[in-house]
Amino acid sequence: MKLIRELQREMLEHLRDCYPEPSEEVMSLGEHEDCVGNLHYLRELGLVTLLDSQYVGGTREIHHATITAKGIDFIEDDGGVSAILGTVTVKLHEDTLRQLIEAKVQASDLPEEQKSGILKALREAPGETTKQLIAKLVDLGMENVPKAVPLIQTLLLGGQP
Numbered sequence: 001m002k003l004i005r006e007l008q009r010e011m012l013e014h015l016r017d018c019y020p021e022p023s024e025e026v027m028s029l030g031e032h033e034d035c036v037g038n039l040h041y042l043r044e045l046g047l048v049t050l051l052d053s054q055y056v057g058g059t060r061e062i063h064h065a066t067i068t069a070k071g072i073d074f075i076e077d078d079g080g081v082s083a084i085l086g087t088v089t090v091k092l093h094e095d096t097l098r099q100l101i102e103a104k105v106q107a108s109d110l111p112e113e114q115k116s117g118i119l120k121a122l123r124e125a126p127g128e129t130t131k132q133l134i135a136k137l138v139d140l141g142m143e144n145v146p147k148a149v150p151l152i153q154t155l156l157l158g159g160q161p
Contacts, residue, residue, distance in 0.1 A: 001037030004030065008038050012075045015048060015067035022051070022064035036060050047071035094127060097134050 007030045014026055027035045039062055042048045048071055051063045073080030105118050125133070141148070 001033050003041060004034055004038060007034060008042060009075070011035070011038065011042065011065070012047065012067060012071055015065055016072055016075055019067050019072065022066040024064045026065045027062055036062055039065055042071070047074055094130055098122060098130060101133070101137070 010029050011026050014029060015023055026039070029035060030038075039048060039050055040052075040060075043050050047068055049066045049068060051065075053061045053063065055061070067075075069080075070082065073082040101122060102119055105115055105122070108115065110118070122130075122133075
C-alpha cells in the first residue's frame with residue numbers, strides 16, 4: 001500500500017458530495033489495497049470515519065466511510081468554519097500601549113529633560129493622537145522587519161534559521 005494524494009483528494013471530495021450519508025462507493029475509486037490504506041490514513045488524521053472489519057488472516061474490509069467536519073473544512077478552499085474558529089484576535093488596551101511606549105522612553109539614552117517632556121506629552125495626549133502614534137510605530141516596526149528576523153528566530157525557533 002502506498003499513500004496516494006490524488007486518491008485521498010478524490011475520496012474526500014466524493015465523501016463531501018455524499019455528506020452526511022456514508023458511502024460504500026468510495027472503495028471503487030482505486031485499487032482495494034490502496035483504498036483501504038488511504039482511508040485508514042485519513043481516519044487517523046480525523047478526516048473520515050469508517051465502518052470496517054478485519055478478518056482472520058488479516059483481510060481488511062471497509063463497509064462505508066463518512067467525511068467528518070474536519071475533513072470538509074480541509075477539502076474546502078477557504079478552510080471552512082475551522083479557519084474562522086481558529087482565528088486569534090489580539091487586543092491591547094490603550095493604557096497598555098502607553099505603558100509600553102513609556103517603558104521604552106524611560107530605557108532610552110535620551111537626556112532626562114527630554115524624557116520627561118516626551119512622557120508628559122504622552123500622558124496628556126488624547127486617545128486619537130495615541131492611536132496615530134501607535135500606527136506610526138507599527139509602520140516603523142514593519143519597515144525594520146529584516147532587523148527583527150534574528151530576534152524572531154531566537155524567540156520562535158530557538159535560534160534555528
